[in-house]
Amino acid sequence: MMESQPSIAFWLLAIVILTSGFMVVSLRNIFHCALNLIMCLFSVAGIFILLGAEFLAAAQVLIYVGAVAILMIFAIMLTSEISNRRIVQTTENKSVALFISVIFALSSVFLIMGTKIWRMSDQALPENNTLTIGKYLMTEYMLPFEVVSVLLLAAMIGAIVLARKEAS
């Protein structure tokens, strides 16, 4: 059994994640949302570190914060009038969505809390995280890795095709 109680860092990170995550879905200004998203993703990277997944945390920062979030900001810049405060940013589903997500959250939390049957492992994670992942990717997870790369290629081509302006 590892430490059952998380550290202070976790709580701080959790508060930041939830706050910024909530900001992402509720702020009017989509640009601020994107900034909050970056904040949130950073914090998730911190959580990863707490959980002993350094490689993942790095990947998180690089890919999410460095690529996806920036991409998003570009898209926002390209499309929306970010500064217009009067733009309605929520749909008419707000109430029911709130209701459902709260129920979902509560029931999930209670479910997690009420579940006593976890077969907890007493082992520790491998020390060299990045190395191990690299090994796995080249050996056991070779095929998924290749498939994912093909997927990325397809996504790239698809994105180009989609976003390209019509010739005429």
Add this chain to the structure above:
Amino acid sequence: MDFPILSTLVLFPIVGMVAVMLLPKDAHGAIRWTAVGFSLPPMVLSIWLVFDYFANFAAAGTMAYMEGPFEWIPSLNIQYLMGADGISIPMLALTGLLTTLSLIASFGIKVRVKEFFAFFLLLEAGMMGVFCALDFFLFYVFWEIMLVPMYFLIGIWGGPQKEYAAIKFFLYTLFGSIFMLVAILIMYFTSEPHSLSILTLMDHGPTLTHTLQLVCFCFFFIAFAIKVPVWPFHTWLPDAHVQAPTAVSVILAGVLLKMGTYAMLRINWPMFPDALRTLGFWIAVLGVIGIIYGALVSLAQKDLKKLVAYSSVSHMGYCMLALGAFSSVTAIAGCMFQMISHGLITSALFLLVGVIYDRAHTREIAAFGGLGSKLPIYTGIMVFFSMAALGLPGMSGFVSEFMIFVGAFGALNKVLVGIAVLGVVLGAAYMLRMVQNVFLGEFNLARWGDLTDINGRELVTVIPLIILTLFIGIYPKPLVILMNGTLEHLIGLMSR
């Protein structure tokens, strides 16, 4: 087998109608003359019938020229049965003559010429049929057939309110026809064996119970009274007359109104003598109301044609008064005379009103004045017929009125007839008021300066009527002889 004269009278106009329909639409001249041409043989034939009947059958007053009975719908015992006697022969002649004259008078029709003349010939066929039919089914068919062309003639070629007038006329008459149909069915189902022959049912009618006779009598009476029109069923008449084109007014006044009185004499009166005795007085009362009422309303009219139309109500009131005095041959003969003379005089008045309307495009009495100095011949003819209408001696109207009064005075309540005589003065009043306002007085040269006198074609339509009016007025004896036998026979039936 003799030559089927009566069927020819009915069928010839239908052949004419088909012929007119086959002509090209724009050949107006051809259409007109074809129509007139096809109306001539029935006219000649019907007038020949008068002489033939006079020579061969008048003394006995029998039903002549019988055709049939031929089985038509054997399962219902419906027959094709036609015949004519002393009361239908003059009506046939009147129909033939007036149709031809009206056709000549409607040469001025400019729109949808072909349809007009076709409808007119169909109308003639229906009228002829009504005066010939001796089977209820046949009678009813002809009675209804006429409505159709009449409806279209008023509704298409009429005045500003033609649709209203046409529908009113159509529905009103149809309303009456339903009563007639019910009465016919009562007669049919109570007779044994079931029969629709008028001649057969003539003997069946008096055997019915009193109540049933009354019911049948009233039903028939309503149907015919609407056609006559007896007061208070008369209101379709001014509308229809005023809105209808001239020729249709002529036929309406000259023949259609007579069908009501003819049918009463032919069917209603002899078939239900008991009911007649009960109701005769009240029918005379209706007649007197009609006389006075029609005359008074005429007195207040501003429209020339409406005046003539209401004078028809008054004049047909004389017929009803005479029919109320059913026990007197004089009165019934007077009724026949009045039918004929009204047919001649009122038709002529309508023709003449049409003549002035064609020229001036207004019929308002107040709009004219002093036409006598500009249109001397027209004025002369119009004054002639006005005098005839108010019952001046020497013209047919006087003979009929005198006979009716004398007959009714002997057979009915004296006071009632005394009141009816007032109609003579009122008749003079409205006719002379019209004559004064239209023909006498100062002539409005600025407005009517370019009116032209009556032309040759119009004279042709009026002159036969003048001659007949004068002839009947001066020498009514032949007509009396023509009808007397039949009338005696009918009165014998009525007094059963």
Add this chain to the structure above:
Amino acid sequence: MTENAYLIFLLPLLSFMMIVFFLRWKEKIAAGYSIITILISWMMSIWVLLETIARHGVAHEAFYKFVEFKSFSLELGILVDPLTAVMLVVVTTVGACVEIYSLGYMHGDPRFSRFYAYLSLFLFSMLGLVLANNFFMIFIFWELVGLTSYLLIGFWFEKKSAADACKKAFITTRVGDLGFLVGLMMLITYAGTLNYGELFELVGAGAIPATILTIAAIGVFCGAVGKSAQFPLHVWLPDAMEGPTPVSALIHAATMVAAGVYLVARSMTLFVGSADASMVVAIIGLTTSLLAATIAITQVDIKRILAYSTVSQLGYMIMALGLYGYDTAMGHHSPGYYAGTFHLMTHAFFKALLFLGAGSVIHAVHTNDIREMGGLLPKLKITAPTFMIASLSIAGIFPLAGFWSKDEIVAATVHHPIFYILTLAIAFMTAFYMWRLCFMVFFGKPRDQHRFEHAHESPKNMSYPLIFLAFLSVCAGWVGIPWLSHGFASFAYHGEPYHPHFSFLNAFIASAVALSGIGLAYLMYYKKSISAEKIGAMIRPLYLGSYNKWYFDEIYQFIIIDPLMSFARFMWSFDARGVDGVVNGTARLTMLWSDLKMWFDKWIVDGAVNGAGWLVTQLGNLLRLIQTGKAQSYALFMGAMIVAIGFWKYESTFVEGAWPKMTIIVAICAIVLAILGRLIPQETASPEEDK
């Protein structure tokens, strides 16, 4: 000749037809033709008269069946008896004079030949009326003279007054004819015949009940009242003066208006059978005579004075006839019948002369108003003397024609004091107004110098008839001189011949009255020693009443014509609203009923069908609210369902034997919230948002 008497009245008809059909545009020939035919008729009439005198009143009848039934027949026939013969001569004489006179009077009129046609038609009708042998025939011609009177009064129909007058004349006389017609119907119903001979025989035998006879007689008299312009139907005659003056002379003085008198004389047997009816006749005659005389005194239109004089004289005759009927019914002898018919004849001559003379005067000065005339005697060398002869005659001065006939009328009233006094009063007034007229027209100073200077004597064809009639006005009365054994009295009589006894007292009184009337007129209008104006002012109400004809026209307008016209208009509106309203109302009700049924059909029957569809549509609409087509909405429901499924799984696993409440609550809440979310207004979208 008597056998062919029908030619007398058919000749003018021939003339009428010739003019209408062939001679319309040949004025001279038309007039000549017409005059020749009437002259032939005149000669034949005289022949007939001579034959009748020779036979001493033997009637001749000829028949022509008009209408024949088993029960009765109407026929036309000729009856020539002394009365007829006299009337024939009177009518043809005056007719011929008038036709010749009209040559000059109507000269230059645009409807010259038509005038002669009408005159011929009138003469035809009048002669037919006189010759008729039954009431039916007399009624026919009775109406025909009414027609020609109508046509001739309205001859100058451009004048509104003429147009009004002709209508008034026709309708007013027709009111009288109404009674005539009723009387005829009574007779034909109760006696079964209209033939004079047969009818009078039945009446004489007492076959007709007295009441019926009275009503019938009064009915017949109604006709006479209309035609002879008796009170209360006298109003048309003065207006009828709008016609050309020869017409006034012929129709409205000498012949047609006398037809009423002729009718009463002709049907005298009826009146003799009913004393009541006779008394009515006498009273009406007297009233008329008095009324007309009082009116005539103050009139200023020369023709109207003569018209009222005519009415007055006709009343005289009627009164005489009525008194004869009454006296005879009471069993006394009376000269009334003889007096009436005698006066009828003489009056025809001198009144025709007066009218023709008046026409000549009017022709000369072109006005009808006697206040604009005066001193015309030297200018009108023929007209003035003849006119004055006629005036003397009508006043009843010995030995002119009027003296003899008027004397007999006075004699007829001797046994009835009231009648006697009033008759004398009327005689006085007659003399007065006639000579008032003469003095104002022919003597004194010209009141209108311009008119005076242009006055001239009429042409010869106008003056010869005047001379001829003047001769008759003087001499015609001599046939009735009482000492003559075969005079008028023993020629034209009813019942048994009457032999007048000349009473010098009567003659003296009558002459004195007439002379005093003339004297008063002389003093007032020639000498001016009595001022007419002063007397007029003294009895101003009477003067005004007389001047305005006792307001009869106004009263009739107010009492009869206006109410009748308003009633007629009311009837018309009643017809349009009431009777026709019922018809149209029925139609409208039917329409309403069918509308109701259509409503029922549309909303109830069809409504059930449509309602099912509507329900489905509404449900669909409700569901449409959550069927937005947006991925997000679908995601929402996916989420909701996932939650619900989760709950269901949980509940079905762990909560036994119970409904999956939470699932249902969640699902329903989700759906309700989703729908509500669509219905609650959202944040307002900015305008630029939805570009």
Add this chain to the structure above:
Amino acid sequence: MFPYLALAAILFSIGIYGVMTRRNVIGILMSLELMFNAVNINLVTFNKFIIADGLSGQLFAVFVIVVAAAEAVVGLAIVLLIYRNWRGIKSDYVNVMKW
């Protein structure tokens, strides 16, 4: 372990909420990223506390990140396309599924 899982659950719920409510398509994409992250947190947590002998959880997370990146690329391309077609990127525009 429990706080990690709870954090992931709540974050996931927030993501769900965002997906359902954001009107801006980019907002939806961002919410999706949140959900991916919640999933990743879960994967990494389970990896740490339950199957600590391997790194399969983390590897999964890696793949998720990659797929998420691809998704973001394609998604944003679609966003641009939407923008071009509707002159806006409101998700309301894209309701063509209704027909």
